[in-house]
Structure formats: C-alpha cells, structure tokens
Amino acid sequence: MVQKEILVKNPTGLHARPASLLVAQAAKWKSKITILFNNKTIIAKSMLSLLGGGIRKGSQIVVVADGEDEQDALVAVCDLIEQFDE
Amino acid sequence: MLFQGIAAAPGLALARCLIVQPLPESNMMAQSIARDQVDAELGLFAQAVKSASAQLEKILDRARQAGDETKADIIGAQAMLLTDPLLEEGVCEKVSTQFFSAIRAVKETTDEQADILAGLDDPYLRERAADVKDIGNRILAILMGVQEIDLSFLEVDTILVGREITPSQMASLDASKVKGIVAEIGGKTSHTAILANNMEIAAVLGCQGILASIQDGIPLLIDGTKGTVETEISAERNISLQQEVKRRKIIKESLRELIGRPATTTDGFTVELAANVMDPDGAAKADKLGADGIGLYRTEFLFMDRTTAPSEQEQYEAYIKVVKAMKGKPVIIRTMDIGGDKEIAYLNLPKEENPFLGYRAIRICLQDKPLFMTQLRAILRAGKHGKALVMYPMIASLEELREANRILQEAKESLRAEGIPFDENLAPGIMVEIPSAAVTADLLIREAAFFSIGSNDLTQYTLAVDRMNERISKLYNHFQPGVLRLIRSVIETANRAGGGKFAGMCGEMASDPLATLLLLGFGMTEFSVNPSSLLTIKKIITSVDMSYAQEVAEKAMALSTAEEISAYLSAALPPELRDYL
Numbered sequence: 001m002v003q004k005e006i007l008v009k010n011p012t013g014l015h016a017r018p019a020s021l022l023v024a025q026a027a028k029w030k031s032k033i034t035i036l037f038n039n040k041t042i043i044a045k046s047m048l049s050l051l052g053g054g055i056r057k058g059s060q061i062v063v064v065a066d067g068e069d070e071q072d073a074l075v076a077v078c079d080l081i082e083q084f085d086e
Numbered sequence: 087m088l089f090q091g092i093a094a095a096p097g098l099a100l101a102r103c104l105i106v107q108p109l110p111e112s113n114m115m116a117q118s119i120a121r122d123q124v125d126a127e128l129g130l131f132a133q134a135v136k137s138a139s140a141q142l143e144k145i146l147d148r149a150r151q152a153g154d155e156t157k158a159d160i161i162g163a164q165a166m167l168l169t170d171p172l173l174e175e176g177v178c179e180k181v182s183t184q185f186f187s188a189i190r191a192v193k194e195t196t197d198e199q200a201d202i203l204a205g206l207d208d209p210y211l212r213e214r215a216a217d218v219k220d221i222g223n224r225i226l227a228i229l230m231g232v233q234e235i236d237l238s239f240l241e242v243d244t245i246l247v248g249r250e251i252t253p254s255q256m257a258s259l260d261a262s263k264v265k266g267i268v269a270e271i272g273g274k275t276s277h278t279a280i281l282a283n284n285m286e287i288a289a290v291l292g293c294q295g296i297l298a299s300i301q302d303g304i305p306l307l308i309d310g311t312k313g314t315v316e317t318e319i320s321a322e323r324n325i326s327l328q329q330e331v332k333r334r335k336i337i338k339e340s341l342r343e344l345i346g347r348p349a350t351t352t353d354g355f356t357v358e359l360a361a362n363v364m365d366p367d368g369a370a371k372a373d374k375l376g377a378d379g380i381g382l383y384r385t386e387f388l389f390m391d392r393t394t395a396p397s398e399q400e401q402y403e404a405y406i407k408v409v410k411a412m413k414g415k416p417v418i419i420r421t422m423d424i425g426g427d428k429e430i431a432y433l434n435l436p437k438e439e440n441p442f443l444g445y446r447a448i449r450i451c452l453q454d455k456p457l458f459m460t461q462l463r464a465i466l467r468a469g470k471h472g473k474a475l476v477m478y479p480m481i482a483s484l485e486e487l488r489e490a491n492r493i494l495q496e497a498k499e500s501l502r503a504e505g506i507p508f509d510e511n512l513a514p515g516i517m518v519e520i521p522s523a524a525v526t527a528d529l530l531i532r533e534a535a536f537f538s539i540g541s542n543d544l545t546q547y548t549l550a551v552d553r554m555n556e557r558i559s560k561l562y563n564h565f566q567p568g569v570l571r572l573i574r575s576v577i578e579t580a581n582r583a584g585g586g587k588f589a590g591m592c593g594e595m596a597s598d599p600l601a602t603l604l605l606l607g608f609g610m611t612e613f614s615v616n617p618s619s620l621l622t623i624k625k626i627i628t629s630v631d632m633s634y635a636q637e638v639a640e641k642a643m644a645l646s647t648a649e650e651i652s653a654y655l656s657a658a659l660p661p662e663l664r665d666y667l
Binding site for chain 2: 011017020023024043045047049051052054056057058
C-alpha cells in the first residue's frame, strides 16, 4: 500500500468534469484507490462516492493505492489531481 | 382550462400531448425473494445494467454526432453513474443479505444515493440527485419489462406531459417533433429546463394538477414565456392558433440574422443591448445571442434553497463563470436582492406585514456586514477575470450608497492586505427603483458609476400598487405619466453627469417592445432584457432612427394617461414592426 498527501487547488474541487476524469483515470488500474478526507474514505473509482465526499479547493487529501500496480496508479492519479486547473 | 406553471423555457407550442407515465411504484416495494434466487436476481441486475448502458451509449453517440456537448456531458455522467461501484455494492448487498428482489434493491439503493446528494449543501450536487434517480428508473424499466415509449422516434408533433420529464428523457427525445414539455414538478434551474432552453423547446414546469385534467392525445397550447398551458382547445381556435404559432416561428427565425450586429439605429446611434441572467448557463446563452453584456446578474438564487449562506469561494466560482462566459463584455453583478417575502432560514428574516417596504436587499446587507463583505470580496475577485461591475439594489438615499461604497472600500483593503488579486477599478452602481432615488438622482450620480432603472419596483412604489395583488393589478402600468416622468429625469440626469456615467434599465419595461422607442427617445443607452426578448428589441432599435424616437418620446410625454400613451406608442411603431409585439 502506498499513499501521498496532496492539496486540491482547482476552484471547483473534485466536482463535475474533474470528478469524471478522476473516475476514468482510477478505473484504469487494478489497485484499489481511495481518498482519505475529513475522516471519510472515498472510493476513487466511484462517481457517487467522490461527489458525496465534499472535496473542495484547499482540501488536504490523502490518496491511497493498494494492489499490484499501486505505485504507477498513485502517481497517475495524483498527477491528474494536481493538473486540474479549472 | 388554463394552467399556470413555471416558465422554464420560452416559446409557443400547439400540438397533441403525449403523457409519459412514471413507473408504477407499488410494484417495486415489498418484493422479497427466496434464498436460492439470489444468484438469479443478481444476474437479472447485471443484465439490466448492460442493457441500460447500451441505451445510454446510443443516446451518447447521437448527441456527439449532433455536436451537442451539453447533452453528451449529461449523458456521459449518467453512463458513469450506471456502473458506479457504490450502486453495484448497494444492490448486491440488498439482494444477497436482505433478500430483496433486484427491482426493490435498485429502487432503494438509487433513492438512498440520491437522498445523500440531495442533502448536500451544493446546488450542483442536488441536481445530480435527479441524475441518480434517472438512471435508477432506466434500470427499473428494463427489470420490470416496461416498454418505454421511444421518444427519439415520434411520428407527429408532440407536447410531452408527465409528473416529471427526466434529463435522460430530454436527452433522448426527437427535438424535431417534440414542441413542448409540461411537467408537474421541476423548476427554472433543473437540468430539464436547461436542456429545454438549449434545445429551444418550450417548457412549462411545476405545473401542478395538469395530469388529472387531460387525456393522452388531446391538443394543448403551451406558452413557455408566460408559463401557461391551455387545454380544451376548440377546433376553430386550433386552426387560428396554428397560424399564430407558424407566424411566430417565421418571425423568430428571421430575427436570428441580427445576431452579431450591433444595436445601432438607422442614423448611427448605438446602445448597449445586454441581457438579464441568473446563472452561468444564462450567460452562455446570452453570449450566443450576441448580448453586449449582462445588465443584471441576479445573485440571490445562490442564496436560496439552502441551509447556510454561500461561502466567498462558492460565490467567486459562480461569478467567474458568468464573467468568463461574456469574454470581456461588461457584467453587472447585483448584490443579493432578498426580502421578507422569501424564506431564507439562515438569515432569520421575520415575517413582515409589508415585505416590499421592509427588511430587504441592501437594507439586510448594510446591517449584516459579514454577509455583504463576503459577497463584495467574491465580486471584486471575479472582476479580475473579465469586466465586472457591482450594483446595489433598493438604494433609497445617498447615506445608503455611501455606506455600501465604504464597505466596498473595506473589502478592497482586506483583499489587498491578504495579497489576493482583485479588480481595483470595479465600478459601483445602483438600481433606481425607489421614487426617492429617482427624484434625487442628481445627488446619487455623483457617487455612483451608473444607474440601472428597476422599472418593476419603481412602478410599484411610485403608484403604490402591490403588483402581486390580483385585485389591483390593472393599476400597475409602467406607462403611467408619473412613472415615465421619473424614468426620463433619471436618464437625463445620468447623461448630463458625463464622465462615462450612464443610465440603463433592467426591469421588464426594457423587454417591452412598446417601450423601446420611448426609452431610446429619452436617451437611454443601456437596455438589459430577458434573453428571449433580446432579438426582438434589437430588431426595433435597428429599424428606427433616433430623431423619430425623440419625437415619439416628446409626443408621448405630452399625453395625460397611461391608456393614451400605450395606444400612441403602439400606433407610433412602424407597421412592419407591429408583428414583433
């Protein structure tokens, strides 16, 4: 299991389009990918879970990947979140 | 019979109705299965999800081929929800441990998930709740073997009527045959309304009781501008209405050639023709129609239907969307105009005897300074992304304007101190809607960058007529000489002030084609109208010359009653323009 802490910087948080892109990215990997935020565990492959998670701009989140391709999955997902601009 | 609902998308439509039935709820609940049926039920569920996926894929393909991004985005998000792990887990858990039928498990799981989203303090997520229910219904229809009417292939012109018309029904329907939408629930900001506007289909939502009084196939007349639905149309009236609908359609199409042309009179006098909006979608639409700016962005909708006031960040995000949608064209952001007649739980507004004369709009903001500061900071920051102006509603005196401007300065200072970028030159203006403000316009214009005449309230306050009171609604008339004299003097005062100061109008009167010549003649340089009236008003402005407008204004002001004035204005409109009334 690997994890990384990141700060969400895009104004809309993990909403709408960023949420769809994140789900699509997470779904590419075999590992279980979760996001720890506000004492909740959010499932990155689930749009419902992400939308209900309430992640906004300025939220400090921890991305966790667990599985055979965890290292690559973690890097890909974190890069995507850091890329979100609008 | 005439039904009144919410005007959700403009247009006039006459066609036979098709009633879209919801799935029978009674068949969904209390369905349990035997232990040995678990695998079979899970198989049915998996199969149904596959079929639903295939249906959405088809709709998505069609939307993409048609280049309809809005539709593709909504359906794409639904396709993603359909295969969501939480949905699958929820259903499997209910089937295998609680022995629910797949139907009941899908119904309960999607209802639960929708309730979670609906309970969140975010308008975007609340609308997603409708999407979750929508995909639930799609799976349920397949599981229940209900043959859904294929809305994408209709034989004749149709008006769809239902308890609810869902976003996925909207996205799949044949826009060349569906002329109108009527639903008992839903409002202006629902996805259904947004899609109807984009697809240019007339829509009346929140039309309660309609289903109980119509049968499938009868003709209906719906007016999406007024929010009305008419039933029991005689054959005779049907024929004359058909001609009317056809005529309006031809007129509407001919107006599209005005998009992209400036609102310039035949003798070269250009006015700013802007639009009134309440959200980013409205702004995108206004931009497509070639609006010169947003003359009134109503921000109060951000404050309604929720449990706490929106944060600075949330407001900022909403405002930049509107500012960016207008690509550098001016956007006048009006600070929240909320009064005692609207229920806003977190503001603790007491019930008032006389809400229109009570604690509302700027009066709330000047007393609840943190609320006002938050909004001003968000507006100042949004100004960095384009051209924004701020406007205070319900200003009655110079003291209020000064106090508001002082808080605006404070907001600037706090942003500066925190090193947050904002628009240093954001210009503050006021709504002129209280007679005292109109009468003291010369004092106010010294400390305001612009005026926007709120003709609805100005008429109501000048005539002391409550426009919501049906018994006296006939007395409410913006062509009363008392109202017109105030309007003319406000415009002239602003024009005399020089220094780029101006007077515009964002009330209904600006969208009234009968008033266009008069307001032009008064020297008004900014018209902010409902997007659906924009091209009509542009047609009038571009068809007349300024000296004629001035002559009409002079003559109208020499008349003594509202009735004489409207009759004169109607006759003064060049005959070829009367069709646009």
